[in-house]
Amino acid sequence: MGVLVSNDSRLLVQGITGRDGSFHTHLMREYGTNIVAGVTPGKGGMVIEDVPVFNTVVDAVEKTGANVSVSFVPARFATSAIFEAVDAGIELIVAITEGIPVKDMISVMRFIKDKGARLIGPNCPGIITPGECKVGILPTTVFKKGRVGVVSRSGTLTYEIVSYITEAGFGESTAVGIGGDPVIGTRFVDMLELFKDDDETEAVVLIGEIGGSDEEVAARYIEETDYPLPVFSFVAGRTAPKDKRMGHAGAIISGGSGTASEKIKALEDAGVLVAKLPSDIGKFLKEELGEK
Amino acid sequence: MKIHEYQAKQIFKKAGILVPEGDVATNIEKAISTSEEIGLPVVIKAQVHVGGRGKAGGVKIAKTPEEVKKFAGEILGMDIKGLTVKKILVGKAIDIQRELYLGVITDRSTNRPVIMVSTEGGVDIEEVAKKTPEKIHRFTVDPAYGLLVHHAMNLAFKLSSDVKEVREIASTLQKLYKTYLDSDASLAEINPYVLSADSNFYAIDAKIVLDDNALFRHPDYEEMRDLTLEEKIEHEAKEKGLSYISMEGNIGCVVNGAGLAMTTMDVIKHFGGKPANFLDVGGSSDPQKVKNALHFLLMDEGVRAIWFNIFGGITRCDDIASGLLEAVGEMEIELPLVVRLTGTNEEEGKRILSESSLDIHFVRNMEEGAKAAIRLSEGGG
Numbered sequence: 001m002g003v004l005v006s007n008d009s010r011l012l013v014q015g016i017t018g019r020d021g022s023f024h025t026h027l028m029r030e031y032g033t034n035i036v037a038g039v040t041p042g043k044g045g046m047v048i049e050d051v052p053v054f055n056t057v058v059d060a061v062e063k064t065g066a067n068v069s070v071s072f073v074p075a076r077f078a079t080s081a082i083f084e085a086v087d088a089g090i091e092l093i094v095a096i097t098e099g100i101p102v103k104d105m106i107s108v109m110r111f112i113k114d115k116g117a118r119l120i121g122p123n124c125p126g127i128i129t130p131g132e133c134k135v136g137i138l139p140t141t142v143f144k145k146g147r148v149g150v151v152s153r154s155g156t157l158t159y160e161i162v163s164y165i166t167e168a169g170f171g172e173s174t175a176v177g178i179g180g181d182p183v184i185g186t187r188f189v190d191m192l193e194l195f196k197d198d199d200e201t202e203a204v205v206l207i208g209e210i211g212g213s214d215e216e217v218a219a220r221y222i223e224e225t226d227y228p229l230p231v232f233s234f235v236a237g238r239t240a241p242k243d244k245r246m247g248h249a250g251a252i253i254s255g256g257s258g259t260a261s262e263k264i265k266a267l268e269d270a271g272v273l274v275a276k277l278p279s280d281i282g283k284f285l286k287e288e289l290g291e292k
Numbered sequence: 293m294k295i296h297e298y299q300a301k302q303i304f305k306k307a308g309i310l311v312p313e314g315d316v317a318t319n320i321e322k323a324i325s326t327s328e329e330i331g332l333p334v335v336i337k338a339q340v341h342v343g344g345r346g347k348a349g350g351v352k353i354a355k356t357p358e359e360v361k362k363f364a365g366e367i368l369g370m371d372i373k374g375l376t377v378k379k380i381l382v383g384k385a386i387d388i389q390r391e392l393y394l395g396v397i398t399d400r401s402t403n404r405p406v407i408m409v410s411t412e413g414g415v416d417i418e419e420v421a422k423k424t425p426e427k428i429h430r431f432t433v434d435p436a437y438g439l440l441v442h443h444a445m446n447l448a449f450k451l452s453s454d455v456k457e458v459r460e461i462a463s464t465l466q467k468l469y470k471t472y473l474d475s476d477a478s479l480a481e482i483n484p485y486v487l488s489a490d491s492n493f494y495a496i497d498a499k500i501v502l503d504d505n506a507l508f509r510h511p512d513y514e515e516m517r518d519l520t521l522e523e524k525i526e527h528e529a530k531e532k533g534l535s536y537i538s539m540e541g542n543i544g545c546v547v548n549g550a551g552l553a554m555t556t557m558d559v560i561k562h563f564g565g566k567p568a569n570f571l572d573v574g575g576s577s578d579p580q581k582v583k584n585a586l587h588f589l590l591m592d593e594g595v596r597a598i599w600f601n602i603f604g605g606i607t608r609c610d611d612i613a614s615g616l617l618e619a620v621g622e623m624e625i626e627l628p629l630v631v632r633l634t635g636t637n638e639e640e641g642k643r644i645l646s647e648s649s650l651d652i653h654f655v656r657n658m659e660e661g662a663k664a665a666i667r668l669s670e671g672g673g
Contacts, residue, residue, distance in 0.1 A: 075505065101506035102398055103476050109403040110435045125605070137575075139605035139635055154551025155575070156603045159635065160658065163603075180550060182478070183403045209551055212400040236554040239561045240570070247535040247550025247572040249505060250400070255418045276562060278555060279659060 002129025002174040003149070003194040003201070004092060004120070005068060009133055012057065012066035012090065013038045014073050014081045016048050020096075021072040024137050025049045028070075031140050033133040036064040057088040068092045070126060070135045075099035078122065082108050086117045094135050095121035095185070102249075105183040112185065119185025123248065125155040125177035138175070146171020148285065149195035149229075151188055152207035153180055153214070153248070157236055161207055161278050168282035170289070173201040180248025182211075188218035196228060203230045203289060205281055206272070208263055210237035211251045215263035219270040232284045233267050234275045235260045293502040295516045296339040298381040300498035304482070307471045309464055311495045314383025323364035324357065326382040332356065336363045339379040340372050341518075343416070348372045353385055375520060386494050391484035392451050393417055393428075394465060396472040398479075405433045405472065407465060409447045413484035414496075439469040460493050461485075475513075476506030525588065532584045533574055541566025543665045544595040544627075546585050548573050548607040556601045559658055565666035568595045575606040582615025586623060597628045597669040601661055604635030613641035617648055628668040629653065632661040 005011075011028070015021040016038025026049050029035055035051050037060035044055035054060040057069070069090045073081040078097040085093045100122050112119055120127060126136010131145035138155075142163045148170050152158040158177055165172060173195075178186050188206055195201045208215040215235060222231055238260040240246050242253045253259050264274045273288070275281050298316040305311050313330045316339065317323040327334045338350030345351055350372050352363040360382075370377045391413030399406040410428045412420045421428055429450045433439050444462035452458050464485065472480040479501040486496045507513060519527055522538060529536035535550060539557070543565055547553035550572045557567040569589060573581050589595060602612050612633065619625070630653045633641045645652055653668065655661040 076508070099505050101476055101509070102478060102503045103473065103506060106398070106403060106405065106435050137606055141635065152551070154549065156547075156549030156605060156607075157551030157555055159603050159605055160552055160555070163634070182398060182400045207551070209554060214400075217401060234555075236551045236558065238558045239567070240554055240557070241537070241539070244537050244570075245504075245535075246537070246554050246570060251550060251554070257418070277559060277659060279657070 002127070002132060003198045004127050004174060004176065005129055005133050005135050007034070007132050009034060009068045009135070010064065010066045011035045011135060012060050012064070012069040012085070013051070014057070014069055014071040014085065016040055016051065016053055016072075017043045017046065018072055022048050024072065025051060028134055031134045033135065037066050057084045057090065061088045061090065066090065068094070068135060070094040070096065072096055079104040079108050082119065083111060086112055086115050091117055093117060093119050093185075094124070094126050095119060096124060096126060096136060097121070098123040100181070102181070102183050105181065109183060109185065120176060121179040121185060123181045124179035124184075125158065127174065127176045128172070129174045130172050136177070138177070142166055143175065144171035147173050147200060147202040149173050149191070149198065149201040149204045150175035150207070151191040151204065152177050153209050153250070154207060154236065157278070158207055161205065161234060161281050164279050164282035165205060165285060168285050170285050173198060180209075180250050182250040188214050189221045192218060192221060192227065192231075201229065203232065203285065206231055206233045208233060208235040209248070209251050210240050210246065210253050210260050210263075211248070211258040213258065216266040219266035219272065222272060223270040230288055231272045232275065232281055233272050234278060234281060235263045235267070293504055293507060293513070293517060294341045295500055295502065295513070296341070296379065296518060297337065297498050298339055298379070299516045300500040301495065303471060303475060303500060304495050304498050307467045307474075309467050309471075309482070309495050310493060311498065312384040312386050314381055317364065317380050317382055318368070318378060320361055320364045320368070323380060323382050324360055327354065327357070327360045330382075330384045332360075333385040334360060335383050335385045336360070336367055337381045337383070338367050338370060338372060338377040339381055340375040340377055342373045342375055345372060350377060386486055386496060387489035388486050389489050389491075390487040392461070392487070393420075393483045394461075394468055394485045395479070395481040395483065396469055396477075399432065402432055404435055405469070407431045407433060407439060407447060407469065409451055409465070411451055413486070417483060433469065439466055441466070457487065464493060471500075475500060476503045476509060477501060478503050525591065529588050533581060534585055534588065535570065535572040535574070536588045537570040538592060539567050539569050541568045542594050542596040542669045544568045544589040544592065544598045545601060546571055546573060546582070546589065546598065547601045548575065548603065552601065552603055556599070556658070559662045560665065563659075563662045563666055565662065565669060568592050573607070579611055579615030579618055582612055583619040583622070586619045586625065590623065590625070595627060597630060597665050598625070599630040599632075599661055599665040601632050601658060602634065604633065604638060608637045609633040609635060609641030610637040610644060613644040617644060617650070620650060630655060630661055630665045630668065632656070632658065
């Protein structure tokens, strides 16, 4: 059982007929994810990768009981796809799409708050519960079922660090890429809360980067709640210049705030071991949790 | 996207916010004719995308036609923090009674817009936030309802007790919020917002930062784009699907993914080397992208070694290898090449490269890669 998705998840793919949507539908199914429906307006009645396609999310939910959605819908239509999924009663939406205007995301988050749904992303690689299911685009080969919860603002850097977790003999309970945008649905603190209550997670690896203050907020939460699990961290962008957007829309040091050093200090002050090199994460786990 | 003060003022003016009369000039003649139209004294301000213009001597008050000529001449062409001033704003000088601060910003921690106001206008608001945070008043807007009249009034009463002034400030706050929304800004700021000696409120300085993701909705803003040479290269790279930022060092990096690309720079520095750039080729595996990436990387003549740090997921290692092979063939690259390929189709990628005649230094992981790249960039074998 993962913290967000598991064998019980009934997945709907929004934008299933697109290039990325159909490609990843194939890969997700190959991994064992239970995909029950796809949605592309105007393409209802089609079958893609053995998955029935519907015109609307409401239809798909009614006919298939889908309860989780992953969206590959292009940026200009992406927010309306999220609104539609939330309105149809989907509890968890994973938005892979990059490039959504921030103002649109502000409206989405307001709506989600009213409806009580959860959003992961946008601009994220998704979620994997190794050995059970994957919702998104993460490469499955580096993951192994285990007891380390992983939460990250990045994509490939997550795979890099996970490879050290796996190599060190630990696997992952659930790994989540929360996305590189300024306005996102789920933040470090939300994931720390979920991992805390998960019986199968015994340590958390938090992968941060420059920009915003999520790492600082997480540090404060860890300190104030006397967080029961050991937390290890890596923060990317120690050498990033100021006022430059480092690939991700949210990765920018503006007005001197959002630097890696501030984040590392806050995390260390909260008792988190912060790695200087990605490979340190594997060493930390061995030292603190014992050889596996 | 950053825009200039004069451009932000044009946007504010359209929204009904009072700005001092004035115009932008790129030469002394235009500065003089503008000052004649609006009347002396005028303020001449350098239009560059950097803070601290005043301290650098880029803002001057001219009281006579001679001074207009003198100051315009001095400021045009001036270097401010590495940027050459090509445009100046010539605006009517306002007799200042009081300076306030008004701003709207997207607050990442709440996912909502926040209005900030302060009586400490005309100074760096981040300094105020550090030294006297109690002097900044904030209000988080519920985006479902927007900034309601009483919200704006509550904030305005923190800045003045004169109800006429309060109404004027509140009205400006609502216009500012609307501008923030309508222009898809991540920041809209008036600092200072000035009460003049003749009791009018003016936006003396204006700052708007636009959300790059929303620019497709505002084709009219495209002409406001004013880039330095460095930014032009970054912009050109972005149009080809690459995130490229030039740095001072000598190790050219080609990486897939922003987080990994930042970490690549960090690891190089950690081991004592100097990255020449940040370069994220993104999640696709189009060989053309690899060629484009090398094109940008080689524009930098300081590069002494090239390091491909690829962790394949969506990106397929064999596509990266083919792209690299094609590019080296076409571009006659003679620099040492360090290649780390891990993940999707790793074996195939390595096979493609080792069967070629290229002299490639294969490394198994990131740390080995950094060390090899550093050694080679320093002329080692």
